[in-house]
Amino acid sequence: MYEHPPQKSDLTEEKAIFWEHIKKAGLKRTAQRDVILEVFLRTEGHSSAEDLYQVVKAEDPTVGFTTVYRTLKLLAECGLAREERLGDGHRRYEHNYNHPHHDHLICTQCHELIEFYNETIEQKQDEIAASFGFKPTRHSLRIFGICAKCQHANANVKARAARR
Ligand SMILES: [Zn+2]
């Protein structure tokens, strides 16, 4: 998670999309939702609701975790956020709007997400869909496993245990 300095971001288009969605959902624009939106928009990378809650709480202690969680769902609904389910109930949120498509390698040990994009895989997926007469609207390719850092750490633990 990388957080930009706390200044008012100039993401007018993104904000307009969110408030329009809020209105359609019959909800109100509140100062709390405003803070959550600001924090989300200036945070790059893959953040859990808990990560974002910690940043939001520092700026407005009246905001509860549930409000952050629900607002993230609204951000995903209107296409500003992309939700990645990591299994075990873990979810991460990242920017979706105006962000190029990519897929993820997911470490099941530390829940690290690594982004990749491969033109050959993208084309192959389109070909497969077309062969079924299927018109794809979106896709999410996830490869689960153990990241290099965790493999290294695991090998060290094993080596230490063997020495005992
Ligand atoms: Zn890992």
Ligand SMILES: [Zn+2]
């Ligand atoms: Zn990503």
